[in-house]
Amino acid sequence: MYIITTFLSLALAVGGCALPEPSEPTEAVAERPNILLITVDTLRPDYLSIYGYREHTTPNIDELGNQGVVFDRAYCNVTWTTPSMATTLTGLLPTQHGLRSTFERLPEDIETVAEKLARQGYRNTAVIGSYPLDSIYGLDQGFDIYDDDFTVPLVLSNAETIENIPSQRGRTIQEQEEFNKKKAFANSRRTDAEVSDTAIGYLAEIDETRPFFLWVHYFGPHSLPDTRKHGLKNLRNHVDTYPDKVVRSDREVGRLLDQLKSSGLDANTLVIFHSDHGEALGEHKFIGHGRFLFEDNLQIPLIIRWPEFIVAGRRVDTIVGTIDIATTILEAAGVPVGNSPLHGRSVLPALLEGNPIRNTLYLETYMPAHRGFAEKATLSNGEKVNVGVCRFGVLRYPYKLVVTQPHQLFDDPDETISDELTSPFRRTELFNVEVDPGEKDDLADQEPETRHELETLLDRYLQESRMSYTPSVDLSDEDAEKLRNLGYLQ
Ligand SMILES: [Zn+2]
Structure with a gap:
């Protein structure tokens, strides 16, 4: 009201x-x-x-x-x-x-x-x-x-037709992934x-x-x-x-x-x-x-x-x-x-x-930690491998900081890739999107103070997000104990 x-x-x-x-x-x-x-x-x-x-x-x-x-x-x-x-x-x-x-x-x-x-x-x-x-x-x-x-299926294998694609309902995500692997369709719309x-x-x-x-x-x-x-x-x-x-x-x-x-x-x-x-x-x-x-x-x-x-x-x-x-x-x-x-x-x-x-906005994408969007690296034997990364950012107009870090591929959670191969994908970029809307000039080294401020801000966003579920009511000791027993509190 x-x-x-x-x-x-x-x-x-x-x-x-x-x-x-x-x-x-x-x-x-x-x-x-x-x-x-x-x-x-x-x-x-x-x-x-x-x-x-x-x-x-x-x-x-x-x-x-x-x-x-x-x-x-x-x-x-x-x-x-x-x-x-x-x-x-x-x-x-x-x-x-x-x-x-x-x-x-x-x-x-x-x-x-x-x-x-x-x-x-x-x-x-x-x-x-x-x-x-x-x-x-x-x-x-x-x-x-x-x-x-x-x-409308978007991707059909040669053997599939629209009619024989079964309903997607009721599948777990694991079942869906299995289904997608069969290439019956990659998506639908x-x-x-x-x-x-x-x-x-x-x-x-x-x-x-x-x-x-x-x-x-x-x-x-x-x-x-x-x-x-x-x-x-x-x-x-x-x-x-x-x-x-x-x-x-x-x-x-x-x-x-x-x-x-x-x-x-x-x-x-x-x-x-x-x-x-x-x-x-x-x-x-x-x-x-x-x-x-x-x-x-x-x-x-x-x-x-x-x-x-x-x-x-x-x-x-x-x-x-x-x-x-x-x-x-x-x-x-x-x-x-x-x-x-x-x-x-x-x-x-x-x-x-x-x-x-x-004044500020938190940004992220974990899409490049999926195989289809991953970065590529070359092993010593010439073989190409996928390197998962994630990107975090913070916008404090007109500056934007973007931090790229290696991340385990969601699709291949057991695969290990050496630090030597992943480290080239670790980077921090800083752009002034007002004067450089095409984001061609990385200012991370030229403007260390702004970079540091935005890195601190990004850390705070990440830290704050983990702390956001503080209870909004005063819990009695007994209530807290119940929640602890159920695993909601530590
Ligand atoms: Zn979309």
């Missing part, structure tokens, strides 16, 4: 609220907003006209931006889908929620924003566009409906049009007596997973067709928003539009995402529209992360965040002039 009345005051202060402040806070609580979270996978902001793309090719997303607030310095915390969306849906650092590889699942004791909203009476529905967000990874926690029925059709179907049947939280995930301009296998030609084709794929996604987002409007739901619906990460299209000799922590992978679009409370047409340049989305949703819905370990912050106060919500 306190939070939503505070935000109503805030909205009045920025002049965006046409409604009177409610006399009874309970009235505001009773009229919680609907929430529509739109995720377009792999979408770079600079391919949207509203972020400066040279052609006006994305009229629907542009219109959403014109009706809402556009965040010009939005980042993902992790540069690949599954952990990025785990952070988006929990407001937790990956070090806190623990989903950092394709071999892990969001633990049941981690609360998603959907679980928190469900307790407030929200009806929660998700429409998922691709397999990395399958319910096998545990992101379905708190959703009444988690629609992840995929229809729905087209953006199918995602819109499905989401529009849910919107058309909305029960208006309860607020809803609808998360719609589009596969978007993501490459097909066999792109890398088939060499340079397919990679070039992905780069060449990327703008067209963005146009296609824009069209489908437009259809979804049209349905929201025609259903009369858009006035009291908070729309959050974003991507889970960007895409390198040749920068640093790389096409794709997940391997590095460069700006092409980290920068994402973020647009927030809430006609009843937010002034249209603003641009905000404070640093925000995908980690801040869950807390923003909770504040808008009037759900107290209290002493929970959420690391994200609500972006709503950023709508006040000169009110940055954060």
Whole structure:
């Protein structure tokens, strides 16, 4: 109650609220907003006209931006889908929620924003566009409906056909890995049009007596997973067709928003539009995402529209992360965040002039600790081997520190590789992304003071994340003993 009345005051202060402040806070609580979270996978902001793309090719997303607030310095915390969306849906650092590889699942004791909203009476529905967000990874926690029925296999072996691929449901991750090894398919998806059709179907049947939280995930301009296998030609084709794929996604987002409007739901619906990460299209000799922590992978679009409370047409340049989305949703819905370990912050106060919500952002990727994204080293006998690495970073605009360290391959946990082979992959880089947006000049040696400051900051992030689960209630000795016996306390 306190939070939503505070935000109503805030909205009045920025002049965006046409409604009177409610006399009874309970009235505001009773009229919680609907929430529509739109995720377009792999979408770079600079391919949207509203972020400066040279052609006006994305009229629907542009219109959403014109009706809402556009965040010009939005980042993902992790540069690949599954952990990025785990952070988006929990407001937790990956070090806190623990989903950092394709071999892990969001633990049941981690609360998603959907679980928190469900307790407030929200009806929660998700429409998922691709397999990395399958319910096998545990992101379905708190959703009444988690629609992840995929229809289009992406990679088929010669012997397989669409018809004889069995259902993916009910497999453990180990079973799934075994299945993937058989090369029946490496992934699976729905087209953006199918995602819109499905989401529009849910919107058309909305029960208006309860607020809803609808998360719609589009596969978007993501490459097909066999792109890398088939060499340079397919990679070039992905780069060449990327703008067209963005146009296609824009069209489908437009259809979804049209349905929201025609259903009369858009006035009291908070729309959050974003991507889970960007895409390198040749920068640093790389096409794709997940391997590095460069700006092409980290920068994402973020647009927030809430006609009843937010002034249209603003641009905000404070640093925000995908980690801040869950807390923003909770504040808008009037759900107290209290002493929970959420690391994200609500972006709503950023709508006040000169009110940055954060100065620093934690970044990481463990994708290159998977065989398919690993670094390569050569043994003395000439044999090539995969060397797993992980990357941690911290952004304190305009500086960004990235630390690369060797890490055991998730796929080959028993394989040992000598320090001699792994040590060349240990490095620390420092970039000034404002004066050097292409990140070509490593300043780690030239600016040791800044490097040291950011290294200290990164250590603090890592340390802080391990300490985040301090109890928010005072435990009696007896309660503490019970928790200790159950293994929750040491
Ligand atoms: Zn993704």
